[in-house]
Amino acid sequence: MNTRSHRTQALLTIGIVLGILILLNIVSIRIFGRLDATKNKMFTLSAASKDIVGKLDDKVTIKAYFTEDLPAPYNNNRREVLDQLNEYKAYARGNLQYDFIDPSGEKGEQEAQQQGIAPVQVQVVKEDKFEVKRAYMGLVLLYEDKKEILPVVQNPATLEYEISSTIKRLTSKGLKKIGFLTGHGEPPLTELNRAQELLKKQYELVSVSVSRGVPVPADVTALVVMAPSSKIPEPDKFQLDQYLMRGGRIAFLINRVEATLQNRFGRAVDPGLDDMLENYGTRINVDLVRDLQCASISIMQQQYGFNIQSQVPFPYLPAASNFSKGNAMVKDLQGIVFYFVSSIDTVNNAGRSLQGEILVRSSKQSGRLTGPFMLDPLQRYTREDLAQSFSEQGIPLAAIVKGQFKSLYAGKPVPADTAAGSAPPTANPITQSPETQVVLFGDGDFVRDQFMGNRDNVTIFANMIDYLADDAGLITIRTKEVSMPLLEQVSDGTKKLVKYANLVVPPLLVIGYGLLRWRVRRARRKALESK
Numbered sequence: 001m002n003t004r005s006h007r008t009q010a011l012l013t014i015g016i017v018l019g020i021l022i023l024l025n026i027v028s029i030r031i032f033g034r035l036d037a038t039k040n041k042m043f044t045l046s047a048a049s050k051d052i053v054g055k056l057d058d059k060v061t062i063k064a065y066f067t068e069d070l071p072a073p074y075n076n077n078r079r080e081v082l083d084q085l086n087e088y089k090a091y092a093r094g095n096l097q098y099d100f101i102d103p104s105g106e107k108g109e110q111e112a113q114q115q116g117i118a119p120v121q122v123q124v125v126k127e128d129k130f131e132v133k134r135a136y137m138g139l140v141l142l143y144e145d146k147k148e149i150l151p152v153v154q155n156p157a158t159l160e161y162e163i164s165s166t167i168k169r170l171t172s173k174g175l176k177k178i179g180f181l182t183g184h185g186e187p188p189l190t191e192l193n194r195a196q197e198l199l200k201k202q203y204e205l206v207s208v209s210v211s212r213g214v215p216v217p218a219d220v221t222a223l224v225v226m227a228p229s230s231k232i233p234e235p236d237k238f239q240l241d242q243y244l245m246r247g248g249r250i251a252f253l254i255n256r257v258e259a260t261l262q263n264r265f266g267r268a269v270d271p272g273l274d275d276m277l278e279n280y281g282t283r284i285n286v287d288l289v290r291d292l293q294c295a296s297i298s299i300m301q302q303q304y305g306f307n308i309q310s311q312v313p314f315p316y317l318p319a320a321s322n323f324s325k326g327n328a329m330v331k332d333l334q335g336i337v338f339y340f341v342s343s344i345d346t347v348n349n350a351g352r353s354l355q356g357e358i359l360v361r362s363s364k365q366s367g368r369l370t371g372p373f374m375l376d377p378l379q380r381y382t383r384e385d386l387a388q389s390f391s392e393q394g395i396p397l398a399a400i401v402k403g404q405f406k407s408l409y410a411g412k413p414v415p416a417d418t419a420a421g422s423a424p425p426t427a428n429p430i431t432q433s434p435e436t437q438v439v440l441f442g443d444g445d446f447v448r449d450q451f452m453g454n455r456d457n458v459t460i461f462a463n464m465i466d467y468l469a470d471d472a473g474l475i476t477i478r479t480k481e482v483s484m485p486l487l488e489q490v491s492d493g494t495k496k497l498v499k500y501a502n503l504v505v506p507p508l509l510v511i512g513y514g515l516l517r518w519r520v521r522r523a524r525r526k527a528l529e530s531k
Contacts, residue, residue, distance in 0.1 A: 044087075045084070045087050045088065045091065045160060046160065046476045046477050047476070048164065048474060048476050048477055049088070049091075049160055049163075049164040049477060050091045052164050052167055052168050052171075053088050053091050053092040053095070053096055053164075053167065054091055054092065054093060056092055056093075056095035056096065056167075056171065057095070057171075058095065058143065058144060059095050059096070059097065059143075060092070060095060060096045060097075060141060060142070060143045060167055060170065060171070061096075061097055061098070061099075061141070061142040061143075062085060062088075062096070062097070062098040062099075062139055062140070062141050062142075062163075063098070063099050063101060063115065063139070063140040063142070064081055064082075064085065064098060064099065064100045064101065064138075064139050065101050065103050065112040065115070065117045065136045065137075065138050065139070065140070066078045066081065066100060066101070066102065066136060066137055067102060067103065067104065067134075067135040067136050067137070068102045068104070070122065070135055070137075071122065071123075071133075074122055074135065074137065076156065077137055077153050077154075077156055078137070080156040080159060081139070081153055081156075081159065082100065084159055084160060084163065085098045088163065103117075103136045109134075109136070112136050112138070115140045115149070116138075116140065116147075116149040116151065117136055117138035117140065117149065117151055118138075118151055118152075119134040119135060119136055120134075120135055120136075120137065120152055121133070121134065121135075122135045137152055137153045137154075138150055138151045138152055138153065139153065139163070141163075141166050141167065141170060143167075143170040143171055146170050148166045148169065148170055150162055150163075150166065160477055161474070161477045161478050164474070164477055165201055165202055165474060165477070166201070168202070168474070169201055169202060175202065175203055175204045176202075176203050176204070176221040176469050177203065177204045177205075177206055177217070177219050177220045177221055178199070178203045178204070178205050178206070178220070178221060178222050178223075178224065178465055178469065179206055179207070179208035179216060179217070179220040179222070179223045179224065180205065180206070180207055180208060180223075180224045180226060181208055181209075181210070181223060181224065181225045181226070181228070181240075182207045182208065182209050183209050183210070183211050183236070184228035184229070184230045184231070184232050184236070184271070185227075185228055185229030185230045186225070186226050186227055186228050186229075187226060187227055187445075187448055188207075189205060189207065191448050191449055191450065192447060192448060192449065193449050194447075194449055194452060194458050195447050195458050195461050195462065198458055198459075198462045199462055199465055202466075202474070203221075203465065203469065206220070208220060208223060210235075210236045210239035210240065211235075211236060213235060213239070213416075214239070215239050215242060215243065216239060216240070216242075216243035216248060218246070220243075220248065221248075221249070221468070221469045221470075222248070222249045222250070222251065222465065222468035222469050223240070223243060223248060223249070223250045223251070224250075224251045224253065224465075225240070225250060225251065225252045225253065225254070225273075226251075226253045226444050227253060227254065227255050227444025227445055227448075228254070228271040228444075229255075229258070229269065229271075230271075231270060231271060231272040232271055232272045232273060233272070233415075234415035235415045235416060237272070237273070237276055237408070237415075238409055238414060238415050238429070240276070241276065241407055241408050241409055241429075242407070242429060242430055244280075244405055244433055244436060244438070245405070245407050245429070245430035245431070245432065245433045246430060246433070247433060247434045247435075247436050248436065249436055249437045249438070249439075249468040249469075250438050250439070251438075251439040251440075251441075251464055251465075251468060252273065252277065252438065252439070252440045252441070253441045253443065253444040253446075253447075254271060254273065254284050254342075254440070254441070254442065254444050255269060255271075255340070255342070255443065255444040255445065256268065256269060256270075256284050256285065256286045256287075256342040256442070257269065257286065257287070257288050257340060257342060257373055259288065259316070259340040259373060259375060261297060261375075261377070264374070264375045264376060264377070265372075265373055265374055265375060266288065266340065266373030266375060267373065268286045268371070268373075275408065276408050277440065278347050279405075279406065279408045280354075280401060280405055280438050281346055281347055281348065281349040281352050281354045281356055281401045281403075281405075281438075282344060282345065282346050282347060282356065282399055282401055282438070282440050283344060283345045283346075283347050284342050284343075284344050284440065284442050285342055285343045285344065285345065285368075285442075286342065286370070286371075287342055287343055287368040287369060287370045287371075288316055288340055288341070288342060288368065288369045288373060289316075289318055289338075289341050289342065289343050289362055289366060289367075289368055289395050289397065289442070290315035290316050290318070290366065290367055290368070290369055290389065290390070291315055291318035291319070291320075291362045291363050291365065291366040291367075291390070292313075292315060292363065292365040292366070292386075292390050293318065293319050293320075293321070293362075293363035293365065293366075294313050294314055294315045294316070294317050294318055294319050295313075295314065295317040295318075295319050295337045295453050295454075296311040296312055296313050296314065297311070297312055297314045297317070297377055298310070298311060298312075299312055299377050299378070301378075312377050312378065314377050315390075316340055316369075316375055317337055317338065317339060317340075317453065318337070318338050318341060318362055318363070318366065318397070319335050319336075319337050319453075319454070320335060320336055320337075320338060320360050320361065320362060320363070320397055321333075321334060321335035321363070322360065322361040322362065322363060322394060323359065323360055323361075324357060324358060324359050324360075327357060327359055327400070328463070328467065328475045328476065329359060329400070329439075329460065329463045329464055329467045329475065330359050330360065330460060330463070331475065331476065333456050333459065333460060333463075334456055335454060335456055336360070336446065336454050336456045336457045336460055337446070337452075337453030337454040337457060338397060338442075338443045338446050339443060339445045339446055339451040339453065340443065340445070341397050341441075341442045341443035341446070342442035342443070343368055343395050343396060343397065343442060344396050344397065344398070344399055344440055344441075344442045345396065346358070346396075346399055346401065349401060349403075352403070352405075352406065353403055353404065354401050354402065354403035354404075354405070355401065355402045355403055356399055356400070356401045356402075357399060357400050357401075357402075358396045358398070358399050359398040359399055359400055359439075360396075360397045360398040360441075361394040361395060361396055361397060362392070362393070362394060362395040362397060363393065364393040364394070365386075365390040365393070366390055366392050366393060366395050367388075367389045367390045367391060367392050367395075368392065368395065369389075397441070397442050397443070398439070398440065398441045398442065399439075399440050400437060400438070400439045400440070401437070401438045401440070402435070402436070402437045402438075403435065403436075404432055404433055404434065404435060404436075405432070405433045405436065405438070406431065406432055406433075407429060407430060407431045407432065407433075409429050409431075410429075410431040410432075411431075414429055437467075437468060439464055439467075439468065446461075447461040459478060462478065463475045463478065466478075
């Protein structure tokens with residue numbers, strides 16, 4: 001009787017366990033979830049990606065052409081792609097499907113190449129020998145009659161941005177236009193290749209001229225005024241002002257000091273924007289910020305009769321890592337390197353009913369040079385020099401101002417382009433803008449290819465464009481890529497303390513542990529002898 005009862009109870013327990021497992025499987029099919037313990041949630045779709053696929057109104061098909069049995073680390077790419085596609089599918093409400101295709105054999109390779117996926121060469125270790133193998137690691141995304149190709153998946157950290165931005169581009173009706181002001185010595189778009197590579201998939205980048213009274217085109221979503229080297233005339237400034245008054249958004253990336261490493265000196269420049277920027281609640285000062293947290297430059301030094309190239313920290317190339325905590329534009333950035341940056345200020349924003357926010361600041365050991373601008377990479381600073389020249393902290397380097405701006409030309413006569421012989425506009429100028437934004441950087445060169453000193457330089461520029469174009473969701477995806485944080489500068493006293501602590505503390509711990517063991521054993525011995 002007891003045996004039969006135990007057997008019945010065991011069968012019942014097994015049945016309950018099986019029932020629970022079946023129920024869990026059914027629930028897991030219908031409810032998707034992942035546990036991601038990384039700081040930036042690297043392996044979990046961001047809210048922006050979920051929103052993009054959740055709003056799909058028609059099916060998106062993704063064909064993943066991946067060669068099977070790839071060696072490490074390429075096999076991890078395949079696994080990461082599969083995991084992310086599963087997650088996309090779970091949030092797409094039936095509007096996304098994918099197929100994993102192994103393009104093995106002549107027919108499979110031909111199909112992959114016809115779709116635009118080219119083979120790559122990977123090294124394989126086989127029988128203790130290096131061999132080169134042809135492999136396919138690409139994606140094809142299809143929506144209605146449109147097709148986008150990701151020919152090679154190389155970096156899993158950027159995979160979500162690549163897929164989400166491609167889906168957004170496929171399903172959008174058209175690309176927003178981002179204008180770059182020209183005609184005043186601004187760098188051409190050909191000097192922004194890295195930035196263009198990142199932005200051209202989401203935006204149409206166009207040059208904008210406002211000479212001869214031509215207004216900024218109405219279809220330009222945001223306008224970038226970058227490093228003008230000559231003074232902007234009043235009629236051109238009027239067109240910029242009226243673009244802002246119509247609700248446009250402007251980013252001013254301005255050099256107030258023109259400096260080069262080759263000449264080792266700088267000179268103040270005036271692009272003629274001071275009155276306009278102060279009217280908009282901000283200002284760029286005629287100075288150079290120097291910072292002990294900085295990038296290094298390569299210089300030739302003569303030692304013992306030989307020319308030796310060495311890396312020297314250069315305080316006039318600040319490596320800024322002090323960002324606003326609440327703004328998506330700089331969220332999760334590690335650090336950007338400026339190329340001769342000037343400090344900025346927000347001016348009487350409260351009196352103008354505007355809101356100003358500092359986006360980027362210098363480190364705790366920084367200062368300002370107000371002229372003359374003599375720049376010596378080999379300058380050695382004494383302790384007194386350091387105390388005087390690097391006594392400031394958190395100097396503003398970039399800012400954003402939001403609100404309803406008042407026109408610089410309110411109550412003033414409209415300037416005419418006398419050089420072109422044109423008359424001023426006959427229509428009354430707009431005197432106040434709707435809610436809009438102005439972004440200001442005290443450096444106009446930090447994103448140019450020849451001056452870019454850090455990967456996050458192009459990231460913050462792309463974030464700025466997304467922010468001004470109301471595509472802030474893409475920022476949260478792009479900044480999930482991991483980058484190495486900058487090391488903070490520490491004082492000489494801290495360095496010595498750490499050095500001697502490493503020399504003294506470990507031996508003291510060993511000696512202390514030995515003494516403790518000795519006393520414990522001695523106490524045990526006395527206890528045994530007393531018995």
